[in-house]
Amino acid sequence: MSQSGPTIVSDGAAPTACVLLIGNELxxxxxxxANLQFLGRELAGLGIRLGECRVVRDDHDAIIAHLNECRARYTYVFTTGGIGPTHDDITAEAVAAAFGVPLVVDAEAKRRLEAYGRELNEARLKMARVPEGASLIDNPISHAPGFRMDNVFVLAGIPSIARAMFSAAAAELRHGAAIHSASVDVWLREGDFAAVLERIAAAHADxxxxxxxxxxxxxxxxxxxxxxxDADIVEAVLARITAEMDALGGEPERRT
Amino acid sequence: MSQSGPTIVSDGAAPTACVLLIGNELxxxxxxxANLQFLGRELAGLGIRLGECRVVRDDHDAIIAHLNECRARYTYVFTTGGIGPTHDDITAEAVAAAFGVPLVVDAEAKRRLEAYGRELNEARLKMARVPEGASLIDNPISHAPGFRMDNVFVLAGIPSIARAMFSAAAAELRHGAAIHSASVDVWLREGDFAAVLERIAAAHADxxxxxxxxxxxxxxxxxxxxxxxDADIVEAVLARITAEMDALGGEPERRT
Structure with a gap:
């Protein structure tokens, strides 16, 4: 294991992802x-394993370094934040720099901003700039688009817009096997059932x-x-946990 | 800038920090x-600049790699999560491995767990294990302590306990100059004031x-x-922003 972090293999069967939340305010x-939990749930539903998330400052060099590290390591990277019109919105510029391409005005993005009806001043025109070679991600809410550059999806930071953009982009993602989840509440302290649960976990590495x-x-x-x-295996393991916790007096209650 | 990320210089005047949130569930x-915002606010209050946060899976190698990268780069690293008694609580073991030291039973931690009155079984005894050389961080809520190893502070994941542990550890932290914050709401779209705000930002790089x-x-x-x-400069810049936004018709309202 090198100092630069773990290598997560992306083979054909198991796409992986990393989320970069960009913004000093976080x-x-x-x-x-309010974006990580949403993205985590959506990606799990698509069978894409979210390997890590980083929260990064609005810092040109920091965004470049984290983005280059993560886009080499994961099937997909999703960024949120920093694509508005103000001086602290530097994500598009940093993504272009990370890919070593210029930032260019996208004609379709410009058309959408014009169609939205507000004066297309210099600040708003900034929202039509994308790295050369990027494709747009629709924004049905405020029209200024996100964009995709290679395996990097650049979304807005405002949660409602981030969600709409993710939905617009999801069709482009390679899905993995859907991840099934099942859970039970037990009325025991962890220290009283940990040994039993560890034994079950050791028997079910799948x-x-x-x-x-x-x-x-x-x-x-x-x-x-x-x-x-495998939903059947998930249910079988949950059934075993439920039975063993019941035997310990844990009054198990199925949750999901 | 290397692929392994930005270097944040920690001189005597400006301590820095990184937060590692550990847990598949995140x-x-x-x-x-519910821990990042709390830690961000507390660190800002102490004048410690939170440079980044990473959300990491309960994966031995991943925790080691991220921890070693971040503890070399920041004055302090705060981890949350993974120090309970169950099989998926692997943070203490990974921290010990990151430092290349054995995990040992701490006599004082064991005494506290015994004094708490529940049967000190093998699972609970796990919570008394810390990397050799670590010092304990008090847990006034459920008594199983966190620990400090060099510049790394290992806190619980449950928010109430993470907060109590941070408060217990804060006295050990070197403070920086406190960061003052002031803000105003304006009733304008960003695209309508971005140019004015950018001019102000360019004039006040401090x-x-x-x-x-x-x-x-x-x-x-x-x-x-x-x-x-510098609180006076913060207030002077906010006053200038307020006046210029008022001139744009933004009906500025002081917030903090």
Whole structure:
């Protein structure tokens, strides 16, 4: 393992992804991100494994470095943020620099911005600039498009627009085997069932088993999640977990 | 700029930080993160610049690679998640491996877990294991401690416990100049004021100016934020922005 991070193999069967959330406001505590969970859920539904996410400042060199690292490592990279008209919107310029191509005015993007009806001043024209060779991603909400450059999908930061752009781009993605998820709540402390759960996990390396503790109404419990590409196996493992937790007095309650 | 990412210089005046959020549930869409915004706000209050955040899977090699990359690059690294008793809690083991030291039972951590009164079985004893040489971070809520290893602070993932642990660890952090923030809402579209704001930003490189668009009650506006270490300069720049936006008809409203 090199210092530059893990290598995630993308073979034909298992597309992978990385999300880059771009914006100082996400690191200063000003803004609560609302895009990662949405993207994670959507990608899981398409069978695309989200390997990591990075939250990056509005910094030209930082965006370039992270983007070049991640686009080499994952099947797809999705960025959010920094494609508006103001001085702190530098994502398109950084993506162009990362690919070593100029930023050019896209005629179709310009046409859409003009059709939207507001004065196409210098600032708004900035939103029609994309890296040379990029294709547009539709924005049905505010019309200024996102874009795709090779395996990199550049989306807006505003959650409603990011979602609409992702939906517009999803048809271009290679899907993997859909990931099935099933879960059960148990009213036990993790320390009281960890050994049992570990034994089950060791016997079922073909699924991913997670334990997420909670406190509710003054009682402690945990949500036990099984995820995998074979729905029958996922259900069989959940059934075994449910039975063993019941035997421990955990009063299991199916969740999803 | 190398492929392995930007170098952020940490001189005596400006401590920096990176946050690693560890957990498959944050990447699968199951769980909305609630730790980054809190840590970002707290670090800003201490004058510690949060340079980036990474969301990492519960994967031994991935945690090691990201941790080694980030601990070399930032003054401090804060991790959340993966220090409970179940099989998917692998953070302590990965941190020990990243530092090349064994994982050992800490006598004081063991004492605290025993004093908490529950049977100290093999699973719970796991929570007393820390990398050799680590110091404990108090957990006033559920007693299983976090730990500090060199410049890496390992916190729980449950938000209430992560917050309590951060508060316990904050006294050990070197502070920078506190970052002041002030902001104003304006009722203009970004494209209509971007040129004016860019001119102001170019004249004040000593502060960071951000523009965050919103729609409220069917009207479009933007929150304009000025951040910097000199409160007088922050206020002077905000006053200039307010006056110029007023001249554009933006009906500026002071926020913070």
């Amino acid at each position: 690191l200063s505590g000003k803004t609560q991100d 699924v991913e088993i997670g334990s997420y503790p909670f406190a509710r109404d003054g009682r402690f419990g945990a949500n036990l999640v099984v995820r995998g590409t | 990447l699968s869409g199951k769980t909305q993160d 502060v960071e100016i951000g523009s965050y668009p919103f729609a409220r009650d069917g009207r479009f506006g933007a929150n304009l934020v000025v951040r910097g270490t």
